[in-house]
Amino acid sequence: MRRGAVRSVVVAGLLVLAGAGPAGAWAGPEADVAYHGRVSLGHGQLRVWMVPENEGPAALANATVRVRLSVDLADRQELARGCARAGQREVVCETGPLPEHGRGRHIGLALALRERPAEAVVRIDTWWNGGATDRNHGNNEHVVLALDTGDGYAF
Structure with missing residues (x-):
C-alpha cells in the first residue's frame, strides 16, 4: 500500500x-425537537411563550431555540433566565434538558420593541440541538404573523 x-x-x-x-x-x-406555544403583540411589546418538547427517540442534555423578528428590538431588554440577545432582531434561549418523549422548561419572553408596529413576523427554530439528528423540522420551524391586537397566535 x-x-x-x-x-x-x-x-x-x-x-x-x-x-x-x-x-x-x-x-x-436522534431526537425530534418540537416547540409549541403562542405569540402576541400589543402596545409595542411582543410576548412569546413556548414549551420545547422532545418526541424522541433519544434524550438531549440541552438545545437552543432561536426567536427572530421582522422588527427591531428595543435597546434594553429584560430577558428570561437562559436567554440572550443574539442581534438587533434575534434572541436565543436554552431549553434545558429534553428527556426522551418529554418536555423542557417553559420559556416566556416579553420583548420590548424599538417602535410600535402594526404587525410582526416571528420565526422560531432550533439554533443548536446538541449534535443530534432531527429528521422532522416541521415541528421546530414556525413562522407566526402577530397583529397589534393583543390576541394570541398559536404555533
Missing part, C-alpha cells in the same frame, strides 16, 4: 469511529 493510501484509510477509519458517516455527516443521537 502506498503511504498516501494508508493515511486515507486511517483518516476514514477515525471518522467512522468518531461517528461521522458519508461526507462527514454526524451520526449522533
Whole structure:
C-alpha cells in the first residue's frame, strides 16, 4: 500500500469511529425537537411563550431555540433566565434538558420593541440541538404573523 493510501484509510477509519458517516455527516443521537406555544403583540411589546418538547427517540442534555423578528428590538431588554440577545432582531434561549418523549422548561419572553408596529413576523427554530439528528423540522420551524391586537397566535 502506498503511504498516501494508508493515511486515507486511517483518516476514514477515525471518522467512522468518531461517528461521522458519508461526507462527514454526524451520526449522533436522534431526537425530534418540537416547540409549541403562542405569540402576541400589543402596545409595542411582543410576548412569546413556548414549551420545547422532545418526541424522541433519544434524550438531549440541552438545545437552543432561536426567536427572530421582522422588527427591531428595543435597546434594553429584560430577558428570561437562559436567554440572550443574539442581534438587533434575534434572541436565543436554552431549553434545558429534553428527556426522551418529554418536555423542557417553559420559556416566556416579553420583548420590548424599538417602535410600535402594526404587525410582526416571528420565526422560531432550533439554533443548536446538541449534535443530534432531527429528521422532522416541521415541528421546530414556525413562522407566526402577530397583529397589534393583543390576541394570541398559536404555533
